[in-house]
Amino acid sequence: xxxxxxxxxxxxxxxxxxxxxxxxxxxxxxxxxxxxxxxxxxxxxxxxxxxxxxxxxxxxxxxxxxxxxxxxxxxxxxxxxxxxxxxxxxxxxxxxxxxxxxxxxxxxxxxxxxxxxxxxxxxxxxxxxxxxxxxxxxxxxxxxxxxxxxxxxxxxxxxxxxxxxxxxxxxxxxxxxxxxxxxxxxxxxxxxxxxxxxxxxxxxxxxxxxxxxxxxxxxxxxxx
Numbered sequence: 001x002x003x004x005x006x007x008x009x010x011x012x013x014x015x016x017x018x019x020x021x022x023x024x025x026x027x028x029x030x031x032x033x034x035x036x037x038x039x040x041x042x043x044x045x046x047x048x049x050x051x052x053x054x055x056x057x058x059x060x061x062x063x064x065x066x067x068x069x070x071x072x073x074x075x076x077x078x079x080x081x082x083x084x085x086x087x088x089x090x091x092x093x094x095x096x097x098x099x100x101x102x103x104x105x106x107x108x109x110x111x112x113x114x115x116x117x118x119x120x121x122x123x124x125x126x127x128x129x130x131x132x133x134x135x136x137x138x139x140x141x142x143x144x145x146x147x148x149x150x151x152x153x154x155x156x157x158x159x160x161x162x163x164x165x166x167x168x169x170x171x172x173x174x175x176x177x178x179x180x181x182x183x184x185x186x187x188x189x190x191x192x193x194x195x196x197x198x199x200x201x202x203x204x205x206x207x208x209x210x211x212x213x214x215x216x217x218x219x220x221x222x223x224x
Contacts, residue, residue: 006086008184010191013091021089025075028083032075036198038190039123040070052223055121056141063125064136068093071127072190074198090191120157121222124148141223149218156213158201159221165208172196179203 013021029035041063071091076082125137128144131151138144148155158175162168168178172193176183181199185192205212 008082008195009085009087010185011087011089013089015094018091024084025073025089029075032077032081032083034076034078034080034198034201036074036076036194036201037123037127038072038193038197039068039126040072040188040190040193041068041122041126042066053141055222056144059121059125060137060139060144063122063129068126068130070190071130072192072194074191074194076198076202080199080202088191088195090189120159121220124152124220145220145223148220155218155220156201156216157219157221158197158204160219160224161201161204161209161213161216163221164213164216165204168208172200175200179207 011021070093072088073091074082074088082088125144128147128151129135129137132147138147158172162175168175170178173183173187173196175181176196176199179200181196181203183192183196185195187193
């Protein structure tokens with residue numbers, strides 16, 4: 001049973017305490033090896049096309065051009081227990097300035113109204129950009145998938161998994177409602193979204209796949 005009935009503590013991470021929080025995460029990651037993540041970013045200013053390779057070109061162009069706003073990260077053990085009295089992490093990035101950096105206005109309005117879509121391919125692109133020291137993303141989809149595998153040897157995309165779950169569809173909030181998962185905090189805040197993502201995954205793992213769904217591992221929705 002999930003231990004999240006107690007209130008969550010969202011650990012806000014800024015430049016000043018980043019090294020301390022990284023050290024803390026490193027000290028507990030072996031005990032809490034499940035990691036769910038979510039990002040908040042300033043939308044997409046370049047259109048995405050339908051074909052996987054073309055869609056990746058659009059994702060790359062947007063992620064290379066724009067700045068990450070927030071990264072949420074939730075750790076848990078096999079049973080969904082969270083560390084440090086139900087702590088999750090919310091990393092805040094200070095580079096983005098809507099007055100001078102490219103962005104989609106509707107996305108910024110959404111974030112403002114949320115106190116600061118469910119697109120895993122963009123989440124991964126922005127996260128890999130940060131992990132790779134803001135170097136441009138690889139030129140091809142094959143190279144991008146190789147980079148994903150380098151940083152995330154075992155990866156599950158909830159949006160891909162629900163394709164194989166009868167009756168499940170829609171965005172993260174709809175999935176949470178359908179599966180009876182409670183959201184903690186506001187939607188479109190990365191910490192809250194990462195926790196809801198983890199809770200949804202654990203419900204899928206338990207009630208739909210009856211174990212870790214390794215047959216569907218390593219696939220990013222929209223970039224199959």
